[in-house]
Structure formats: structure tokens, C-alpha cells
Amino acid sequence: MIDKFVRSTAEALDGVPDGATVLLAGFGDVGMATALLEGLIEQGAKDLVLVCNSGGRDGSAVARLLTLGRVRKLICSFVRAASDAGRLLLAGRLEVEVVPQGTLAERMRAAGAGIPAFYTPTGADTVLAEGREVREIAGRPCLLEYPLAGDVALIDAWQADRWGNLTYRETQRNFNPVMAMAAKLTVAQTRHVVDLGALAPEHVMTPGIFVNRVLHVSG
Amino acid sequence: MADGFTPLDRDGMAARAAHDIPEGWVVNLGIGIPTEVGNFIPADREVIIHSENGVIGAGPAPAPDRINPFLVNAGTQPITLRTGGSYVHHADSFAIARGGHLDLTVLGAFEVSENGDLANWARAAHEPVKQIGGAMDLAIGAKRLWVIMEHTTKEGAPRLRRTCTYPLTAKGAVKRVYTNLAVLDVTPQGFVVRDIIPGLSFESLAARTDAPLARA
Numbered sequence: 511m512i513d514k515f516v517r518s519t520a521e522a523l524d525g526v527p528d529g530a531t532v533l534l535a536g537f538g539d540v541g542m543a544t545a546l547l548e549g550l551i552e553q554g555a556k557d558l559v560l561v562c563n564s565g566g567r568d569g570s571a572v573a574r575l576l577t578l579g580r581v582r583k584l585i586c587s588f589v590r591a592a593s594d595a596g597r598l599l600l601a602g603r604l605e606v607e608v609v610p611q612g613t614l615a616e617r618m619r620a621a622g623a624g625i626p627a628f629y630t631p632t633g634a635d636t637v638l639a640e641g642r643e644v645r646e647i648a649g650r651p652c653l654l655e656y657p658l659a660g661d662v663a664l665i666d667a668w669q670a671d672r673w674g675n676l677t678y679r680e681t682q683r684n685f686n687p688v689m690a691m692a693a694k695l696t697v698a699q700t701r702h703v704v705d706l707g708a709l710a711p712e713h714v715m716t717p718g719i720f721v722n723r724v725l726h727v728s729g
Numbered sequence: 730m731a732d733g734f735t736p737l738d739r740d741g742m743a744a745r746a747a748h749d750i751p752e753g754w755v756v757n758l759g760i761g762i763p764t765e766v767g768n769f770i771p772a773d774r775e776v777i778i779h780s781e782n783g784v785i786g787a788g789p790a791p792a793p794d795r796i797n798p799f800l801v802n803a804g805t806q807p808i809t810l811r812t813g814g815s816y817v818h819h820a821d822s823f824a825i826a827r828g829g830h831l832d833l834t835v836l837g838a839f840e841v842s843e844n845g846d847l848a849n850w851a852r853a854a855h856e857p858v859k860q861i862g863g864a865m866d867l868a869i870g871a872k873r874l875w876v877i878m879e880h881t882t883k884e885g886a887p888r889l890r891r892t893c894t895y896p897l898t899a900k901g902a903v904k905r906v907y908t909n910l911a912v913l914d915v916t917p918q919g920f921v922v923r924d925i926i927p928g929l930s931f932e933s934l935a936a937r938t939d940a941p942l943a944r945a
Contacts, residue, residue, distance in 0.1 A: 537782040537801070537805065537819075538801065538805035539805075540782075540798070540799060540801050540805065541799075587861055587862050587863065588859065588860040588861055588862045589858050589859060589860065590858070590860070591858040596858045599857055599858060600857060600858065606857075606859075608859035608861055609861075610861050610862075610863070610864075610865040610866050611781065611819075611823065611861070611862050611863040611866060612781075612822075612823030612826060612827055612863060612865075612866030612867075613865075613866065615818075615819040615820040615822075615823050616820055616823065618820070619820040630827065631827075631869045631870075632827060632865045632866045632869055632870075633861075633865045635897065635899065635900040636865065636896065636897050636898065636899070637854050637855070637896050637897075638861075638865075678816075679799040680797065680799040680800040680810070680816060681780075681782050681783055681784060681799060681800055681801055681816060682799045683783055683816055683817070683818050684782050684783055684818065684819050685818070685819045686818065687818040688818055688819055688820045715818075
């Protein structure tokens with residue numbers, strides 16, 4: 511019997527090694543697997559590469575992971591200057607790669623989809639293209655981008671069954687389905703546990719084949 | 730004011746842009762004043778508002794007692810969903826933006842050049858703390874890009890320029906600019922003034938603009 515449920519955050523984050531690339535979904539706090547992120551802080555892995563839409567606001571779990579010095583490199587679409595991430599960056603204590611948000615999503619989609627590279631017009635005529643391969647395609651400069659795969663993805667779901675089939679609420683979805691497909695180990699937290707077969711097959715948003723572990727959380 | 734004109738405020742600029750958005754368009758509204766454009770589209774005019782975090786058919790802010798913490802816009806402010814609206818994941822949301830599925834994107838800016846270059850993400854080319862977000866994807870993908878911004882900086886420096894002084898978000902992308910003083914189209918011949926606030930002369934507007942202006 512396939513049963514992907516784990517009983518604790520410790521079990522959910524077991525085996526995440528130092529140096530891992532961690533894909534953390536969420537747009538602001540919405541759709542962010544906060545319990546799993548707290549679990550990662552407890553678990554102790556360090557020298558991490560964190561992929562997340564932003565460097566987070568002060569007081570957030572993301573900011574806590576960063577200020578604890580556990581992240582070597584942050585890959586994100588923006589960092590606020592007045593934030594822990596911004597201050598760590600300016601102090602030379604955090605490497606940051608800023609990627610346009612759509613390119614960030616597409617690089618992870620490519621990783622999950624087996625696309626080894628792609629060209630995009632986004633940022634091709636900006637400073638982001640300096641020193642990189644730009645090619646004119648259909649009369650337009652386009653920038654070569656490579657996939658962004660994770661060792662671990664931390665997913666925030668609304669409902670899950672024991673196969674790991676997931677649904678999301680409203681804008682909770684954001685990066686979650688893309689990141690779930692782009693990591694070697696995909697761990698989901700869910701507000702609700704449902705019986706296998708309870709989710710209408712047409713309504714499953716992330717099929718369980720992309721999910722390895724599921725943790726039931728409250729809230 | 731001495732010149733006998735009153736610049737539009739934020740709501741005034743948002744309302745002026747909203748006036749020009751026809752029924753049926755799919756529109757992305759950037760953070761800041763562009764988001765407020767949605768407040769000025771009449772409820773009976775069906776405009777489909779896209780938000781980069783995966784909303785198709787964003788509606789107005791809810792009453793304080795009806796806030797849904799799972800439903801936010803690109804500025805992470807609580808919103809509602811219009812009847813008929815839907816949600817997509819982030820890669821699809823940016824496929825909408827990049828893939829030419831938006832009739833219009835409205836963004837804020839620091840500067841716009843007379844050939845439509847947009848500068849809206851940094852004040853220095855190699856500023857270490859970068860805030861790109863979705864701006865570059867949104868700027869290159871829409872069928873048309875409009876900008877809403879103050880005509881000059883607080884210090885009075887023109888934001889409509891021959892060439893941008895700040896790092897670019899995209900080249901040749903902007904089609905129209907709504908400022909607190911005027912509405913200007915970006916054409917192959919440069920800025921063309923479509924509309925100007927009452928009491929402000931064309932010459933006074935030109936004096937507040939770095940690039941040459943043409944009359945419509």
C-alpha cells in the first residue's frame with residue numbers, strides 16, 4: 511500500500527543534506543510551507559541554496575533561516591533593501607541571484623519537464639544579459655536560460671490523500687505545482703487529509719507521482 | 730497653484746487610465762498606482778484583471794470582515810475573485826504575461842524614454858539589492874504596455890526622457906504614459922501629447938519633459 515504520510519516535521523525533513531538546493535513555494539506568506547520551513551530550521555541542514563520568490567520580510571521564517579546563517583545562496587526575484595536578506599547581502603554574508611519572476615518559474619518548470627535550456631526575451635536587453643548568451647530569434651534578442659532543479663521542494667497544499675495527490679486553495683497554488691515537479695524529494699504539508707478517491711480525479715492539481723512525503727498540519 | 734492648474738493625484742491618474750480600458754480586455758495591473766486602476770473600472774464593464782501570482786479575473790478588495798487570507802494580488806493585498814475567474818500556477822501565470830495573452834499591462838516606472846524604453850526596477854545598474862519581481866516578464870509580453878507615473882521627480886527632474894538614465898526593464902516596450910499632467914503616446918516619432926490637464930499649456934508641459942513633444 512502506498513502511504514506517503516509522515517507523522518512529524520522531523521520525519522518530513524529527514525535526510526536533507528548540507529548544501530541542498532531547497533525550493534520553497536509561496537508568494538508572501540500565501541502558499542508557503544511554514545511548518546516545513548520551521549522543521550528545516552530545527553533539522554539543521556546548512557550551506558543551503560534557497561530558491562524562493564523573495565528574500566522575505568523581517569520576522570518571517572525565511573528571514574529566520576537566512577539570519578541563522580544556514581543559507582549560502584538565495585535565488586529569488588526580489589530582495590527588499592530594508593530586510594534581513596538585504597542587510598545580509600550588503601554585509602557580504604549572503605550570495606543572491608536575482609531572476610525575473612517568470613524566468614524563475616520557467617526555469618523550474620523546465621527542470622521538471624526535462625527541458626535542458628530555453629531562450630526567453632525577458633531581460634535580454636537589460637544588464638541581466640551582460641556576459642551571457644543572447645541570440646536573436648524571430649527578430650528579437652533572447653536570453654539563454656538553464657533549468658533550476660531542487661534537491662528538496664517544500665510544498666503547501668490544502669488537501670492531500672495517501673498517494674500524495676494535492677489540491678490548493680485560491681492563490682495558495684502559486685509556485686507549488688511547478689516546484690513539486692522540479693525536485694528530487696518533494697515534501698508537502700497539507701491542512702486536510704482525505705481518503706484515497708475522495709478527490710475528484712479532474713480536480714487533482716498536483717498528482718501524487720510528484721510528491722514523496724506528506725505532513726498533516728493544523729490551520 | 731501659480732500656473733493655474735492642479736496635477737492629478739494618484740486616484741486621478743488611475744481613473745484617467747481606467748477610462749481608456751475597454752470591455753473584454755485582459756489586463757495586468759502592476760503594484761502601486763496601477764493596482765488602483767481596477768478601482769475605477771465600472772463594475773458593469775467586464776475587464777478581466779490578471780495578477781502575476783496566478784489570478785485571472787481579480788475583483789476589488791473585500792470588506793474587512795470578508796478577507797480570505799488565501800486570496801491576494803501581486804502586492805499581497807487581499808482581493809476577491811470575479812464570477813468567472815480562475816487560478817493558475819506561477820509558470821502558467823507568466824506564460825499568460827510572456828506569451829502575448831494580455832491585451833494590456835499597466836506598470837509604474839522611474840523613467841520612460843521617447844522610444845519606449847522602460848526603467849522601473851533599479852536606480853543604479855549594479856545596485857546589489859535588486860527588486861525585479863515580475864516587471865521584466867510583464868514588460869516584454871503584453872500586446873501593449875502603459876505606464877502610470879508622476880511627470881517629474883519630487884526634485885522636478887523629468888521622468889520622460891530622450892534616453893533613460895536608470896537601468897532598463899525592457900527596450901521599446903511602452904506604448905502610452907499617463908502622468909499627473911498629461912497622457913502621451915510613444916510613437917516612432919517620439920512622444921505625442923494626447924491629453925493635457927486643464928490650465929497647463931503645451932509649452933509648460935514641454936518644459937517639464939526632457940524629450941521633445943509633438944501635438945496630437
